[in-house]
Amino acid sequence: MHVAGIDSSTQSTKVVVCDATTGAIVREGRAPHPDGTEVAPAKWRDALHEATRNGLLDDVDSIGIAGQQHGLVALDAHGIPVRDALLWNDTRSAQAAADLVDELGAATWARRTGSVPLASFTVAKLRWVARHEPELAQRIRTVLLPHDWLGYQLTNRMATDRGDASGTGYWSPQHDRWDSDLLAHAFGRAIQLPTLLGPQEPLGRTADDVLVSAGTGDNMAAALGLGIGVGDVVVSIGTSGTVFGATDKPTADPTGAVAGFADATGRFLPLVCTLNAARVLTATAAMLAVDLSELDRLALSAPPGAEGLALLPYLDGERTPNLPDATGTLSGMTRGNMTPANVARAAVEGMLRGLDAGLDALRDNGVPISRVLLIGGGARSLAVREIAPMIFGVPVTVPPPAEYVALGAARQAAWALTGELPTWHARAE
Numbered sequence: 194m195h196v197a198g199i200d201s202s203t204q205s206t207k208v209v210v211c212d213a214t215t216g217a218i219v220r221e222g223r224a225p226h227p228d229g230t231e232v233a234p235a236k237w238r239d240a241l242h243e244a245t246r247n248g249l250l251d252d253v254d255s256i257g258i259a260g261q262q263h264g265l266v267a268l269d270a271h272g273i274p275v276r277d278a279l280l281w282n283d284t285r286s287a288q289a290a291a292d293l294v295d296e297l298g299a300a301t302w303a304r305r306t307g308s309v310p311l312a313s314f315t316v317a318k319l320r321w322v323a324r325h326e327p328e329l330a331q332r333i334r335t336v337l338l339p340h341d342w343l344g345y346q347l348t349n350r351m352a353t354d355r356g357d358a359s360g361t362g363y364w365s366p367q368h369d370r371w372d373s374d375l376l377a378h379a380f381g382r383a384i385q386l387p388t389l390l391g392p393q394e395p396l397g398r399t400a401d402d403v404l405v406s407a408g409t410g411d412n413m414a415a416a417l418g419l420g421i422g423v424g425d426v427v428v429s430i431g432t433s434g435t436v437f438g439a440t441d442k443p444t445a446d447p448t449g450a451v452a453g454f455a456d457a458t459g460r461f462l463p464l465v466c467t468l469n470a471a472r473v474l475t476a477t478a479a480m481l482a483v484d485l486s487e488l489d490r491l492a493l494s495a496p497p498g499a500e501g502l503a504l505l506p507y508l509d510g511e512r513t514p515n516l517p518d519a520t521g522t523l524s525g526m527t528r529g530n531m532t533p534a535n536v537a538r539a540a541v542e543g544m545l546r547g548l549d550a551g552l553d554a555l556r557d558n559g560v561p562i563s564r565v566l567l568i569g570g571g572a573r574s575l576a577v578r579e580i581a582p583m584i585f586g587v588p589v590t591v592p593p594p595a596e597y598v599a600l601g602a603a604r605q606a607a608w609a610l611t612g613e614l615p616t617w618h619a620r621a622e
């Protein structure tokens with residue numbers, strides 16, 4: 194038996210096909226997404242077709258879909274998007290989020306949803322559409338998340354799971370159900386919401402009669418793909434930087450630094466997310482007119498601290514801390530230290546310091562940290578792997594490079610197929 198896992202993340206779609214019993218990867222595919230913070234959902238479907246062309250999904254018995262969290266896919270009465278999806282990294286909803294917090298108070302949001310809404314959260318995007326595009330808003334009948342929308346394309350059913358639902362800002366961790374009153378408060382009226390599926394409950398079947406599992410958010414799928422245990426905290430360096438661990442009880446951080454998400458197994462996934470991660474490295478490499486391996490070499494040739502040069506890497510604004518309009522700052526420049534090597538080192542260190550603040554925030558919320566598991570595209574960087582233990586001050590394990598989000602989605606697909614969550618090879622060992 195074979196299962197497929199799909200990771201429809203910010204920059205690309207990645208697909209792995211695995212043996213359902215052992216988890217061994219038998220085939221892989223990928224396709225890029227368009228750049229930008231608003232995207233026509235059809236582009237994700239096109240990317241999925243491209244990533245699975247030439248029969249990648251032939252002989253697959255079950256499919257799991259993981260997607261970038263939070264994105265607003267607003268559908269009309271015919272199930273057609275009323276506008277391009279607003280993604281998690283679109284900051285136009287920053288004022289809408291601030292208004293929602295002012296209206297109800299941060300403590301109320303944290304208590305009712307586990308999180309304090311920021312620009313990224315679906316609820317803030319809904320408020321933005323209600324205020325800025327009222328004619329479009331009137332046509333909205335249903336709201337889906339990116340993974341739900343792909344599942345809807347495959348099965349014709351609108352449903353989601355608690356992991357992805359927990360990033361909307363209108364899901365209750367205490368009661369494991371939608372908090373429709375919060376949504377109505379933000380949007381001005383009720384909207385039909387997708388069915389909430391349990392962790393191993395299937396979504397449905399494709400036109401070719403292949404089972405599709407509930408799916409989840411990409412960070413929840415990464416946790417499932419790694420099989421993390423107590424004390425394991427994942428640092429994922431992708432388009433976003435995320436820092437998260439699995440807990441039995443929900444968190445409710447009124448400062449908003451830690452989002453009190455749910456995981457894909459029935460537990461919880463407190464998470465800190467930064468807007469500036471792998472793309473800090475690609476932007477610095479472009480500025481220095483070098484490739485990523487030369488950026489690594491340069492960064493590792495400079496001393497720790499880059500001789501006083503420091504990069505505050507808020508190149509896309511920032512989410513944690515909540516500074517959506519911030520820009521980056523290169524500080525401490527002297528005639529002596531302004532070398533390409535120090536700039537490269539400052540970029541790596543600055544990006545990792547943002548994630549280190551995330552580790553502190555998790556600790557403050559009672560999440561135990563005995564080691565960090567480093568994953569995502571940025572973990573392929575030699576400089577990141579070498580410098581991370583110095584910045585984080587805890588042991589850092591780099592699991593073999595793999596698409597852990599897609600693997601987690603595949604593991605969920607096997608769960609839905611067989612009724613048991615397979616052990617597979619514990620990749621977090």
Ligand SMILES: Nc1ncnc2c1ncn2[C@@H]1O[C@H](COP(=O)(O)OP(=O)(O)O)[C@@H](O)[C@H]1O
Pocket residue numbers: 202203204205430431432433471472474475485569570571572573574575
């Ligand atoms: N060796 C490397 N060094 C630094 N960054 C890298 C390296 N390889 C890939 N990346 C970066 O990782 C990012 C993609 O990571 P990924 O985890 O797949 O992101 P996402 O899931 O958000 O689409 C890209 O910005 C890419 O440039």
Ligand SMILES: O=C(CO)[C@@H](O)[C@H](O)COP(=O)(O)O
Pocket residue numbers: 202203204260261262263281313360410411412431432433434435464466
């Ligand atoms: O908004 C968050 C987490 O809350 C992001 O982590 C998105 O889920 C996008 O992830 P990547 O595309 O960077 O993997």
